[in-house]
Amino acid sequence: xxxxxxxxxxxxxxxxxxxxxxxxxxxxxxxxxxxxxxxxxxxxxxxxxxxxxxxxxxxxxxxxxxxxxxxxxxxxxxxxxxxxxxxxxxxxxxxxxxxxxxxxxxxxxxxxxxxxxxxxxxxxxxxxxxxxxxxxxxxxxxxxxxxxxxxxxxxxxxxxxxxxxxxxxxxxxxxxxxxxxxxxxxxxxxxxxxxxxxxxxxxxxxxxxxxxxxxxxxxxxxxxxxxxxxxxxxxxxxxxxxxxxxxxxxxxxxxxxxxxxxxxxxxxxxxxxxxxxxxxxxxxxxxxxxxxxxxxxxxxxxxxxxxxxxxxxxxxxxxxxxxxxxxxxxxxxxxxxxxxxxxxxxxxxxxxxxxxxxxxxxxxxxxxxxxxxxxxxxxxxxxxxxxxxxxxxxxxxxxxxxxxxxxxxxxxxxxxxxxxxxxxxxxxxxxxxxxxxxxxxxxxxxxxxxxxxxxxxxxxxx
Ligand code: NAP
Numbered sequence: 001x002x003x004x005x006x007x008x009x010x011x012x013x014x015x016x017x018x019x020x021x022x023x024x025x026x027x028x029x030x031x032x033x034x035x036x037x038x039x040x041x042x043x044x045x046x047x048x049x050x051x052x053x054x055x056x057x058x059x060x061x062x063x064x065x066x067x068x069x070x071x072x073x074x075x076x077x078x079x080x081x082x083x084x085x086x087x088x089x090x091x092x093x094x095x096x097x098x099x100x101x102x103x104x105x106x107x108x109x110x111x112x113x114x115x116x117x118x119x120x121x122x123x124x125x126x127x128x129x130x131x132x133x134x135x136x137x138x139x140x141x142x143x144x145x146x147x148x149x150x151x152x153x154x155x156x157x158x159x160x161x162x163x164x165x166x167x168x169x170x171x172x173x174x175x176x177x178x179x180x181x182x183x184x185x186x187x188x189x190x191x192x193x194x195x196x197x198x199x200x201x202x203x204x205x206x207x208x209x210x211x212x213x214x215x216x217x218x219x220x221x222x223x224x225x226x227x228x229x230x231x232x233x234x235x236x237x238x239x240x241x242x243x244x245x246x247x248x249x250x251x252x253x254x255x256x257x258x259x260x261x262x263x264x265x266x267x268x269x270x271x272x273x274x275x276x277x278x279x280x281x282x283x284x285x286x287x288x289x290x291x292x293x294x295x296x297x298x299x300x301x302x303x304x305x306x307x308x309x310x311x312x313x314x315x316x317x318x319x320x321x322x323x324x325x326x327x328x329x330x331x332x333x334x335x336x337x338x339x340x341x342x343x344x345x346x347x348x349x350x351x352x353x354x355x356x357x358x359x360x361x362x363x364x365x366x367x368x369x370x371x372x373x374x375x376x377x378x379x380x381x382x383x384x385x386x387x388x389x390x391x392x393x394x395x396x397x398x399x400x401x402x403x404x405x406x407x408x409x410x411x412x413x414x415x416x417x418x419x420x421x422x423x424x425x426x427x428x429x430x431x432x433x434x435x436x437x438x439x440x441x442x443x444x445x446x447x448x449x450x451x452x453x454x455x456x457x458x459x460x461x462x
Contacts, residue, residue: 001025001027002070002093002206002236003067003068003069003070003071003072003074003093003094003095004018004021004025004074004094004097004160005073005074005076005090005091005095005096005097006018006021006073006076007080007081007090007096007097007099007138007141008101009078009100009101009131009138010110010115011109011110011113011127012078012099012100012101012106012148013101013148013156014031014099015031015075016153017099017160018073018074020153020154021073021161022072027072028071028072028073029072029074030072030073030074031075032060032063032064032067032075032076032080033075033077035063036056036059036060039062044056044115044116045115047059049116053118057079060079060080060086061085064080064086064089065085069092074094078130078134079118081137081138081140081449084445084449084450085451087137087141087449088233088450090141091141091233091234091235091449092235093234095143095144095206095236096142096143097142097143097144097145097160097163098139098141098145098146099145099146099147099148100138100145100146100147100148100149101147101149102149103124103127103131105149105150107124110123136446137449138295139293139295139300139446140445140447140449141449142295142296143236143260144160144168145295145297147296165205166205168258169256169258171199173256175198177198177253177257178194178195178198180244180249180253181240182194182195184242184243184244185216186240186243190240190241193238193240194238194240197209197238198257206236207236207238208237208238208258209237209238209239209259209260210226210259210260210263210447211223211239211240211254212239212242212262212263212264212265213242213250213251213254213262213263213264213268213292214242214264214265214266215243215245215266215267215268216243217241217242217243217265220241220263220265221436221461222440224460225457225460225461226239226440226444227239228460229456229457229460232452232456233450242262247268247271247275248275251272251292254292254294258294259294260294260447261291261293261294261446261447263291263440263443264289264290264292265290269288269289269290270287270328272292273287273301276289276300276301277298277300278298278300279300279301279302280301280303282303282306283301286306286331286332287331287360288305288328288331288332289301289303290303290304290443291442291443291446293446293447303332304439304440305329305435306333307336307438307442308434308435308436308437308439308440308442309329309333309336309337309380309407310336310337310339310340311438312407312430312438313336313337313340314340316340316377316378316405317340317342318340318341318343319342319343319376319377320343320374320375320377321344321376321377321379321380322345322371322376322380323337323345323346323347323363324379324381324395325346325348325381325382325383325384326350326356326382327353327382327383327384329382329409330346331360333409334346334357334358334360334363337363337378337380338361338362344361345363345364345366345370345374346363346364346365347366347367347368348365348368348383349368351367351368354366371399372399377403378405378406378407379395379400379404379405379406380407380409381407381408381418384410385410385418386410386416386417386418387412388412388413392417393416393417393418393421394418395418395421396421397424397425400427401425402426402427403427404422404425404428405427405428405430406418406419406422406427406429406430407430408422408429408431408432409435411431411432411433411435412432414431414432414433415431416432433461437458437461440457441457
């Protein structure tokens with residue numbers, strides 16, 4: 001039996017439900033807060049009062065790192081989700097169930113059994129604030145969600161037993177989803193894999209799905225990367241390709257099979273915004289989302305492209321930058337560069353689009369041939385020039401000076417004609433593969449709360 005790990009805010013019923021669940025499965029129940037008290041010989045309120053939250057979190061991390069690997073139900077403290085190392089330990093070879101309750105119910109339960117405060121706010125405000133702050137991490141902790149607001153502890157435990165035994169997607173939805181995948185241009189081995197996972201007689205009902213949503217998306221390296229990461233972290237997931245001309249259809253299929261999330265690529269990054277229930281601030285500002293996380297019945301849109309673009313530029317704060325292009329990825333680049341206080345000038349083939357993006361993002365804009373007069377520290381190519389099969393370069397070699405850093409967001413081929421010309425001119429270069437690596441790392445954290453080292457992603461992509 002895989003471990004069952006219960007996550008959730010205080011007062012959602014982890015201990016009471018976990019005890020009943022463990023009895024039903026005939027395995028032990030361990031509560032991380034109780035283990036911390038036993039190890040330290042003090043109560044949790046005493047640890048908070050005498051040594052503060054930081055010390056408590058360190059004790060919690062030690063306890064979590066040594067939990068048994070199987071045949072057990074584990075109840076966790078409400079704050080374990082904020083630490084990616086805890087998530088790596090707790091998510092490995094486990095079924096993770098997020099318990100949720102509405103704020104009024106949590107307030108009533110905590111009034112009966114007070115816990116040490118986490119802020120100086122009145123109890124109800126603290127609950128609302130802390131849950132909002134941890135919302136991403138709670139979503140990332142969930143393989144399955146159970147709302148305990150209006151159920152008895154016995155009913156909630158029965159619901160978990162049922163989903164462990166039968167899964168959550170009924171047979172007709174699984175069969176319909178498989179017919180849809182079978183009609184899409186997937187390679188034969190992937191069709192067979194999906195058939196086994198969705199409709200096969202020996203299917204594992206606890207396996208869940210993620211995928212890349214695009215049209216086309218057969219070129220995407222995300223399935224290779226994510227499926228290898230699932231093995232590395234022992235996660236019971238399968239990552240596939242959702243290829244269809246309509247993002248609405250893809251979202252419906254994803255919801256029907258209770259998918260955990262989607263990586264969104266060309267041409268859906270803008271259109272997907274209308275298909276999610278909530279949108280992250282950065283995605284809203286950029287006007288595009290490349291990540292959807294489904295949790296507890298709702299879909300959240302995020303943009304990790306801008307983080308992938310910004311990460312290799314950490315040392316370029318305040319630089320003078322030229323941004324070539326004014327399409328979807330240029331909007332993410334404009335957000336990333338202005339967030340680093342750069343002085344950014346946008347140049348684009350269609351000047352009107354450069355003007356629109358400049359006005360939206362607080363940048364300047366000029367006509368394409370103004371490049372030579374700007375003398376930038378950094379050039380970022382966000383056009384599709386140089387993307388296979390195109391062999392062009394947005395700039396000539398004689399326009400590049402060795403003092404410049406040239407960052408090409410195009411990553412097929414790995415060394416584009418622009419990067420080759422920049423290396424010849426003696427420039428520092430950053431390739432589009434860096435963006436892919438860092439944006440995927442951020443996506444993995446949104447999906448599972450785990451921090452993957454860059455080196456692990458590089459090894460897989462090599
Ligand atoms: P997009 O929205 O279609 O924008 C394309 C941009 O390229 C527009 O500014 C367009 O100018 C310009 N352009 C296209 N052909 C041109 C040409 N022949 N001459 C001059 N300008 C030209 O595409 P996108 O989503 O922003 O993607 C742009 C590139 O970034 C793609 O190659 C994509 O693969 C790459 N990308 C990389 C990553 C990564 O992880 N490394 C992530 C996302 C995207 P007009 O406005 O004049 O049409």
